[in-house]
Amino acid sequence: MYKYKLIKLILRIFLIIPLFIALAACDDDSSEKTQAVQPLRRAAPGAGQDWLQVGDKTAPSEWLANRESGGRAEKDAARRLQAVLATADARFYEGSRMIANRAVQLEAMLRENGVNEDARTIIEQLSSIAQDGEHAGFGETGKHYVTARLQGASREEALALLKRKGLPGPTTGEER
Numbered sequence: 001m002y003k004y005k006l007i008k009l010i011l012r013i014f015l016i017i018p019l020f021i022a023l024a025a026c027d028d029d030s031s032e033k034t035q036a037v038q039p040l041r042r043a044a045p046g047a048g049q050d051w052l053q054v055g056d057k058t059a060p061s062e063w064l065a066n067r068e069s070g071g072r073a074e075k076d077a078a079r080r081l082q083a084v085l086a087t088a089d090a091r092f093y094e095g096s097r098m099i100a101n102r103a104v105q106l107e108a109m110l111r112e113n114g115v116n117e118d119a120r121t122i123i124e125q126l127s128s129i130a131q132d133g134e135h136a137g138f139g140e141t142g143k144h145y146v147t148a149r150l151q152g153a154s155r156e157e158a159l160a161l162l163k164r165k166g167l168p169g170p171t172t173g174e175e176r
Helices: 003-024 030-037 059-067 073-092 096-112 119-129 136-152 155-165
Strands: none
Touching: 003 096, 059 073, 059 096, 059 155, 073 096, 073 119, 096 119, 119 136, 119 155, 136 155
16 A cells, blocks of 8 residues: 555656646746847957966957956057057057056055046056156056145146156166
8 A cells, every 4th residue: 555655656756847847848937938039249458357477368458448447448548548548658668558457546545445446548648748758657647646646736746746756767677
């Protein structure tokens, strides 16, 4: 008698499980169908990335443009940033990738202290006070700029102070 009850229970389980699976498959939620039909988008190069790695094939200008736009940047935005980075590259010791990375770090340091300046503006401003061929250190210049800003200097005052004192040279180990 016990064997028959066990067999009936097993048969019911094998009949009920396929029924639940079939019911679940028949769910007619149109939002899920819409999502399944939408094409997958790849993240823009550098979007959401905090640092541009040494071997990264993304151009620093494209990376910065994508960070600024929060996703896919217009080609013109990357071209404009490429010009900004080329100017900085001619005036500072570090290369474009390191300048972009340092500018993002400086942006974060300022933002943590209630000063809102984006990386592009920082690069433009620091480049505006450096002379062609001076080859100051962008990282060191940026540190002095942030220090002045956090001590209460306005953007113009901090830049004037750096220009008056002269820009610091690169520290040892800064890569080109």
